[in-house]
Amino acid sequence: MRIAIPDAAAEAAARTRLDGLVKPLGSLGRLEDLAAWLSAAHGVVPPRPLDDVRVVVFAGDHGVSAMSAYPREVTAAMVRVFLAGKSGVGVLAKLSGATVRVCDIAVDWDGADVPAEVTAHKVRRGSGAIDVEDALAEGEARTAFEHGLAIADEEIDGGADLLIPGDMGIGNTTICAAVVASVLGLAAEEVVGTGTGIDEDGRARKVAVVEAALARAGALKDPFSVLTALGSACLAATAGFLVQAAVRGVPVLLDGVFSGAAALVAREIAPGAEQWWLAGHRSTEPSQAFALKALGLEPILDLGLRLGEGSGAVQAVPTLRAARAILADMGLLADLA
Numbered sequence: 001m002r003i004a005i006p007d008a009a010a011e012a013a014a015r016t017r018l019d020g021l022v023k024p025l026g027s028l029g030r031l032e033d034l035a036a037w038l039s040a041a042h043g044v045v046p047p048r049p050l051d052d053v054r055v056v057v058f059a060g061d062h063g064v065s066a067m068s069a070y071p072r073e074v075t076a077a078m079v080r081v082f083l084a085g086k087s088g089v090g091v092l093a094k095l096s097g098a099t100v101r102v103c104d105i106a107v108d109w110d111g112a113d114v115p116a117e118v119t120a121h122k123v124r125r126g127s128g129a130i131d132v133e134d135a136l137a138e139g140e141a142r143t144a145f146e147h148g149l150a151i152a153d154e155e156i157d158g159g160a161d162l163l164i165p166g167d168m169g170i171g172n173t174t175i176c177a178a179v180v181a182s183v184l185g186l187a188a189e190e191v192v193g194t195g196t197g198i199d200e201d202g203r204a205r206k207v208a209v210v211e212a213a214l215a216r217a218g219a220l221k222d223p224f225s226v227l228t229a230l231g232s233a234c235l236a237a238t239a240g241f242l243v244q245a246a247v248r249g250v251p252v253l254l255d256g257v258f259s260g261a262a263a264l265v266a267r268e269i270a271p272g273a274e275q276w277w278l279a280g281h282r283s284t285e286p287s288q289a290f291a292l293k294a295l296g297l298e299p300i301l302d303l304g305l306r307l308g309e310g311s312g313a314v315q316a317v318p319t320l321r322a323a324r325a326i327l328a329d330m331g332l333l334a335d336l337a
Contacts, residue, residue, distance in 0.1 A: 001243060001247055001269075001270045002247060003243075003246045003247060003270055003271075003272040003273050003275070003276075004246060004247060004248065004249035004276070005275075006037075006040035006041055006043075006249075006275050006276070007039070007040050007041075007042075007043035007044075008040065010039045010040050010042070010043050010044060010045055011036045011037070011039055011040035013039070013045045014035055014036040014038075014039035014040070014045045014046075014327060015032075015036050017045055017327060017332075018032045018035060018036065018326070018327065020332050020333055020334060021326065021330045021331070021332060021333065022330060022331045022332065022333055022336065023330070028326055030300070031319070031322060031323045031326060032323075032326070034278070034300070034319065034320060034323035035047070035323040035324060035326055035327045037278070038251065038320065038323060038324055039327065041249070041251045041276065045327060046324055046327035046328035047324050047327065047328075048161065049161070049321075049324065050161045050162050050317065050320055050321055050324065051097075051161055052158075052159045052160050052161045052162075053093075053096060053097065053098035053099070053160070053161065053162045053164065053314075053317055054098065054099050054101065054155045054158075054160045054162070054163055054164065055089055055093055055098055055099065055100045055101065055164040055165075055166050055309075055310040055313075055314060056101050056102075056103060056151060056155060056163070056164070056165060056166060056241065056310075057082055057089065057100065057101065057102040057103065057166035057167060057168050057309055057310060058103055058105050058148075058165065058166065058167055058168075058234040058235075058237050058238045058241070058258075059075060059078070059079055059082075059102055059103065059104050059105060059106075059107050059167070059168040059169060059234060060075070060104075060105045060106030060107055060126070060127065060168075060169045060232050060233055060234030060235075061075050061076075061106060061107055061108040061125070061126040061127065061169055061170065061171070062126065062127050062129075062130075062135070062169060062170070062171030062172065062174065062175055062232055063126060063127050063128045063129030063130065063133070063135070063171075064129050064130055064131065064171045064174045064175065064209055064213075065169075065170040065171035070170050070196055071170065072108060072126075072170045072171065074170050075107050075108070075168055075169050075170050076107050076108070076109040076111075078168050079102055079104060079107060079111070079114065079118065079168070080114070082100060082102040082168070082309075083102065083114060083115070083118070085100075087100070087309060088307050088309055088311045089166055089307075089309035089310045089311040089314060092311050092314050092315060093310070093314045095314075096314050096315075096317040096318060098164070098314055098317060100166070100310070101155075102118060102168070103118065103120075103121050103151060103237070104118050104119045104121075104122050105121060105122060105123055105144060105147065105233045105234040105237045106122070106123055106124050106125065106126060106127055106144075106169075106232060106233040106234050107122075107125070107126075107169075108125045108126035109125070121147040121150065121151060121237065123140055123143055123144045123147065123233040123237070124136070124137075124140060124233055127175075127232045127233065130174075130175060130178055130209075130213040130216075130217075130229070130230050131209045131210075131212035131213045131216065132212070132216070134217075134228055134229050135175065135227075135228065135229065135230060135231055135232050136227065136228045136231070136232070136233060136236075137228075138228070140228070140233060140236075141224045141227035141228045141231065141233070141236045142224055142236075143233075144227075144233040144234070144236035144237045144240070145224070145227075145236045145237065145239055145240035145243075145269075146240060147237050147240065148236065148237035148238060148239060148240025148241040148242075148243075148244065149240040149241070149243065149244040150240075151237065151240075151241055152240070152241045152242075152243075152244035152245050152248065152250075153244060153248070156244075156245070156248050156250050160250060161250070161251075162250070162251050162252070162253060162317070162320070163241070163245050163250055163251070163252045163253070164252070164253045164254075164255060164280070164310045164313045164314060165238050165241055165242065165252070165254065165255060165258075165259045165262065165310065166255060166259075166308065166309045166310025166311075166313075167234065167238065167255070167256075167258035167259065167308050167309065167310070168308065168309060169232070169234055169258075170196075172195075172257070172258050172308065173192075173193060173195035173196075173257055173258075173285055173287070174192075174195065174206055174209060174210065175230060175231055175232055175235065175261075176235075176257045176258055176260070176261035176285070176287050176288075177191040177192045177193070177206075177210050177285075177286075177287045178210045178213045178214060178230040178231075179226055179227075179230050179231050179235065179261045179264070179265065180260075180261050180264060180287040180290055180291050181210065181214055181287070182214060182217065182220055182226050182229075182230055183223075183226060183264050183265065183268065183294075184264070184290055184291075184294055186290060187211075188207045188208075188210035188211040188214060189207055190286065190290070191210070191286055191287040191290060192206050192207045192210055192286070192287075193257075193284065193285040193286050193287065194284075195285070195306075213229075213230055214230075216229075217229040217230055223239075223265045223268035223269050224236075224269075226265060226268075227239070227265060231261075231265070235258070235261060235262050235265070236265075238258065238259060238262035238266075239262045239263075239265045239266040239269065240266075241262075242254075242259070242262060242263055242266040242273060242277065243266045243269060243270045243273050245273075245276055245277075246270060246272070246273035246274075246275070246276040246277075247270075247273075249276070250276070251276055251277075251278065252276055252277045252278070253277075253278050253279075253280040253313040253314075253316055253317070253320070254277055254278065254279050254280055254297070254313060255280055255281070255308065255309070255310045255311070255312050255313040256281065256283035256285065256288055256305065256306065256307075256308055256312055256313075257283045257285035257287055257288040257291075257306075257308070258308060259313075260279070260283070260287070260288040260291035260292055260295075261287065261288075261291055263277060263291065263295055264291045264294060264295065267295060274295050274296065274297070277295070277297065278297065278300065278316075278320075279292050279295075279297040279298060279299040279300065280299065280300055280301065280312050280313030280314075280315070280316040281299050281300065281301040281302065281303060281305055281312030281313060281315060281316060282299035282301070282302040282303075283305065283306055283312070284304060284305070284306045285306065300316040300319055300320075301315055301316050301319070303315065
């Protein structure tokens with residue numbers, strides 16, 4: 001896939017302007033790096049305003065949901081909560097002027113009573129229990145990936161300036177741990193966290209499930225094989241969403257563990273796509289830390305969040321707008337009388 005190239009000349013021009021602003025060199029720290037990154041992404045100094053920010057929540061159920069502190073029926077119930085605007089990300093997104101869209105990629109329900117656009121990209125109902133079987137049937141990972149490409153195009157064609165992938169699915173952290181461990185060659189014990197808040201006994205059972213999944217799947221080199229054996233349709237769709245944003249040259253704010261795992265696989269599919277992604281926040285899940293380190297990404301915020309949904313990334317939107325503002329609105333030392 002043909003990945004767009006950020007504008008190195010615009011980044012250099014942004015850094016020159018930043019050095020000339022009415023402040024000591026480098027005194028605005030990470031904001032300066034983010035301002036230069038946005039300039040490269042937009043190809044202009046200052047960057048364009050981030051007026052149209054869009055969160056897309058990819059929803060799906062997993063065969064390993066028994067590892068969670070919550071029943072899998074919560075996933076379907078939460079789709080309705082997203083639609084009502086009462087979710088965590090819905091409330092937080094309003095503060096940043098962001099919109100939230102939910103896409104049922106693999107929720108285990110018929111969804112007959114929700115708007116047709118919610119289920120328009122549905123691939124299947126739930127996924128296999130990865131400790132004993134593949135998550136997806138042959139070809140479903142590519143199908144879901146292509147749905148993710150299409151969803152990104154829909155949002156970008158609608159005017160999105162910044163995209164945020166969200167997630168909803170009981171069992172998400174278990175499959176993410178397995179995917180990250182497989183791609184990076186890590187042990188289950190290193191990547192498994194407490195997810196929705198399970199105790200140590202629950203975590204030990206979760207480690208055993210991931211160990212069994214990794215042993216069953218064996219060494220996997222092809223990213224679509226990883227998604228088929230250990231991932232999910234919603235993870236594959238998220239990977240497609242991230243890749244297409246890079247193809248179209250639209251910045252992405254990654255959220256937590258789910259988008260981190262999807263990004264790791266997306267980079268395997270489309271090397272260089274990671275140039276278009278920022279890490280919005282640091283999750284408490286260990287697999288996210290491994291994924292971000294491999295991608296060379298440093299989280300903007302560290303608030304101890306583990307909700308998912310895109311809720312951490314939307315908190316970083318004001319920081320990106322602040323980074324743009326210093327380039328757009330601060331004065332120059334050269335203009336001082």
